[in-house]
Amino acid sequence: MQGWEAIRAEVLRRIRAREWPPGGLIPGEEALSEEFGVARATVNRALTALAEAGVIERKKRAGTRVAELPVRRARLDIPVIRLDVLARGLAYRFDLLADRMAPAPVPVTARLGLPEGAPMRYLETLHLAGGRPYVLESRWLNPAVLPEPAPDFARESVNEWLVMHVSLVSGDIAFTAEPASAREAEVLGVAPGTALLVAERTTQGTDAPVTFVRLAHAPGHRVQMAF
Amino acid sequence: MQGWEAIRAEVLRRIRAREWPPGGLIPGEEALSEEFGVARATVNRALTALAEAGVIERKKRAGTRVAELPVRRARLDIPVIRLDVLARGLAYRFDLLADRMAPAPVPVTARLGLPEGAPMRYLETLHLAGGRPYVLESRWLNPAVLPEPAPDFARESVNEWLVMHVSLVSGDIAFTAEPASAREAEVLGVAPGTALLVAERTTQGTDAPVTFVRLAHAPGHRVQMAF
DNA sequence: AAGTGGTCTAGACCACTAC
DNA sequence: TAGTGGTCTAGACCACTTA
Known part of the structure; x- marks a missing residue:
């Protein structure tokens, strides 16, 4: 190991060895560059x-x-779910189960920072891997981000269209374990109450909230x- | 926005706008630095x-x-679980439920790259938040990483001791949803079959595998x- | 063999913020 | 207000990899 990685390693070693204790101040870039005999920019690279x-x-x-x-x-x-499935060596397919405008529930608008009861596009997509249910995607989409005319989500999955066409800026994702609801059990073909890994994702765009999605695996x- | 971040933003814009399509080659650093009128190092920072x-x-x-x-x-x-609990404003406590040497099961040794049936230290810790079960930690620990004399894991949790004293190099973590086993149900105080979020983590040290841990939340x- | 990204240098200016 | 990290420059060398 050479260059800035060597410096990173040495600094990390001193921290782990308690030579530089947690919360403690370490020498400045100038001092370190002298000690290691490199330019300050190199120390900066390691510390960054x-x-x-x-x-x-x-x-x-x-x-x-x-x-x-x-x-x-x-x-x-x-x-992207399609690529995830293909990477597992399985055939991919999806069914658009629902697509309608509806007033979004409060938890959704609250998380996205939209006014209560704002009309949003609700899309329910079942993704299949090798012909078997893989993920149930329940999505609330801010219609303001859609172009005219709107894309055909029965042909291209919302998931994929968003990734390719909307500049997603920031967001968060949370994982929980939940018992399958009656609806989820029916669609996924499992017994109600089965333990499902659920991911909930909120995404913000450059100038407007984009989407809230719940993935039940x-x-x-x-x-x-x-x- | 100025400097390398402006360049990052502009490059990102061109990619999203399909001016530079997926899989396509973009201009070299030299060319971009001329176009933007900055040093090549600045372009390099943005592209990195x-x-x-x-x-x-x-x-x-x-x-x-x-x-x-x-x-x-x-x-x-x-x-660190203790800090996670405290961050939620709850009191933290843990019980060491088991601590023994035992031959590790095959899935564990296989994942860590240790010989089959290698003797490892098995530790079972229940972490409590506000007096209520929070996480059940089941851990297989490579005894080779422990110093002599070994630390007292009834006083300091394994979790925390490892973070502070062993240089963890790499590893992986996987999340699944699983029904609570009889043992988990009993310890966590829930009904058997309850959906639990489970994290399984494998950790490698500088020169030896360190630990495999299963966290049932x-x-x-x-x-x-x-x- | 040649062009690319990865890195380093020596010097400089600046914004920020603790004092 | 002085010292720190963040950044930029112009130039250079090198390892790598593809043609």
Whole structure:
């Protein structure tokens, strides 16, 4: 290992070895660049990487501190469902079960920051892998983000259309385990009450909220992340 | 917005606008730095950020391509359980339910890359939030990573001891929804079959596998991530 | 063999913020 | 107000990989 990665490793070693304790101030970039015999920019590269990893916290004028709680970060790649299925070596298909305008429920508008009872497009899509139910997608979509004429969501899945055509800026995703509702059980072909992995995702665009989606996964589904 | 972030934004705009289509080659750093009137290093900073975000793929000699599948990445901060509980404003406590040496089951040794039937330390910890069961932690720990004398896991939770004292290098985490087993139901105080959010984590150290842990969360638990 | 991205340097300016 | 990190520049060398 050479270059800025070597410096990152050495700084990380000192932190783990408690030479630089949690919450403590570490030497400035200038001092470190002298000690290691490299340019300040190289030290900056190493410290920037450690800051992104959550190991240190940097503030102008205040200097660089070792993070109090050593947080570990994992990265989740949120796939387009079709590609996720194909990557498992299964045939992909989807059914558009519902597509209508309706006043969005309060929890949805609240999370998206839209007025209560705002009319939104509700789309229910069942994604199938190898002919078997894979995910039930229940989506509330802000009609303001759609072009005229609107795309045909029976041909191209909403999921995919959004990824390709709307500049998604930020959002959050939450995972829970829930018993299958009567509707979910029927559509997914499982017994009511079966443990389902549910993902709820909220997405904001550049200038307007875009969508709220709930994904109920068939039993056995794993969401895998590396770190 | 100025500097490298402006360049990142402009490149991202061209990709979303299909000016540079998925899979297509984009101009080299040299060309872009001329067009934008900045140094090549500044363009490099912007493109490096986009590559980390998964928007583009860079290869030496081959140039920079727009990623075929627009993957969205979310970041999960894996918390120390005690701090997670305290952050929710609840009192934290844990009970060490089991602590023994035992031959590890095959799925565990296989995932960690240890020989079949290797003796490992098995620790079962119940974490409580506000006096109520929060997470049941079932852990297989490679005894080779422990110092002599071994720490007292009845005083300091394994979870926390590992984070503070072992240099964890890489690993993976998977989430599933599972019905509560008889044991889990009893310990967590729920009905058997209740939908539980389960996290399974494998961790490698610098020179040896460290641990495999299964976390069964009490009903209602949410794992939240931002992107 | 040649062109690309990855990295480093030495120097500089600036915004921010703790003091 | 002074010191820190954030950023930019112009130039350079190198490893890698594809043609």
